[in-house]
Amino acid sequence: MVEKGLLIVLSGPSGVGKGTVRKQIFSQPETAFEYSISMTTRKPREGEVDGVDYFFKSREEFETLIEQGKLLEYAEFVGNYYGTPVDYVRETLDAGKDVFLEIEVQGASQVREKFPEGLFIFLAPPSLSELKNRIVTRGTESEDLIGRRMQAAKDEIELMDLYDYVVENDQVDSACRRINAIIVAEHCRRERVAIRYKKMLEVD
Numbered sequence: 001m002v003e004k005g006l007l008i009v010l011s012g013p014s015g016v017g018k019g020t021v022r023k024q025i026f027s028q029p030e031t032a033f034e035y036s037i038s039m040t041t042r043k044p045r046e047g048e049v050d051g052v053d054y055f056f057k058s059r060e061e062f063e064t065l066i067e068q069g070k071l072l073e074y075a076e077f078v079g080n081y082y083g084t085p086v087d088y089v090r091e092t093l094d095a096g097k098d099v100f101l102e103i104e105v106q107g108a109s110q111v112r113e114k115f116p117e118g119l120f121i122f123l124a125p126p127s128l129s130e131l132k133n134r135i136v137t138r139g140t141e142s143e144d145l146i147g148r149r150m151q152a153a154k155d156e157i158e159l160m161d162l163y164d165y166v167v168e169n170d171q172v173d174s175a176c177r178r179i180n181a182i183i184v185a186e187h188c189r190r191e192r193v194a195i196r197y198k199k200m201l202e203v204d
């Protein structure tokens with residue numbers, strides 16, 4: 001029987017650098033896990049491509065996906081829906097491959113309920129002022145949306161203790177190194193437990 005893959009969830013406030021860190025991790029040739037592309041009702045930003053950055057949906061289409069049970073989790077974040085396609089995640093894990101989700105905090109809590117065995121990593125900003133600076137510098141949000149994302153960030157940061165690991169994104173390179181090290185260590189830990197159980201069953 002194929003051993004199931006590990007579900008890795010990277011979460012944290014908007015603008016902390018989740019996408020930047022994820023893209024750097026996936027640009028490394030040794031990265032062996034699969035990225036689950038999310039669905040959203042948000043309009044594409046300049047340069048974003050349907051089926052690469054997100055699957056862009058209308059609200060009606062998204063609500064149909066919810067009704068059909070096609071989403072592992074979903075959340076409404078600052079006026080738009082975001083969600084993870086359940087079939088892709090389950091099929092990939094069942095094929096023995098690790099799946100990487102980059103999602104906000106409400107969605108991560110829903111995933112935790114369905115996959116308590118997942119690995120949950122919270123990406124934290126060095127400070128709230130640096131977080132605001134990053135959202136402003138990215139230049140994708142209006143002033144009103146920056147305020148709403150910062151308000152959501154304060155609530156999200158309060159939940160960081162619920163995660164298995166908190167990684168500060170001070171420098172992209174070192175944040176990526178720490179995340180990769182956590183994933184490697186987590187595999188070693190889980191494999192050791194599995195080996196111990198297999199040995200116990202052999203003796204039994």
Ligand SMILES: Nc1ncnc2c1ncn2[C@@H]1O[C@H](COP(=O)(O)OP(=O)(O)OP(=O)(O)O)[C@@H](O)[C@H]1O
Nearest residue numbers: 013014015016017018019020134138169170171172
């Ligand atoms: N360690 C870092 N130091 C300085 N700037 C950073 C760092 N990491 C990311 N950034 C910058 O911060 C901005 C936000 O990053 P990014 O879009 O990756 O955040 P995000 O968490 O994915 O945001 P969202 O959740 O809104 O999609 C970008 O302009 C990015 O270049």
Ligand SMILES: Nc1nc2c(ncn2[C@@H]2O[C@H](COP(=O)(O)O)[C@@H](O)[C@H]2O)c(=O)[nH]1
Nearest residue numbers: 014038039074075082083084102103104107
């Ligand atoms: N709950 C989910 N959150 C998601 C998903 N995909 C992305 N996100 C998060 O939404 C916010 C806003 O994203 P943006 O692209 O508009 O800046 C951010 O925190 C994303 O990580 C998802 O499938 N489910």
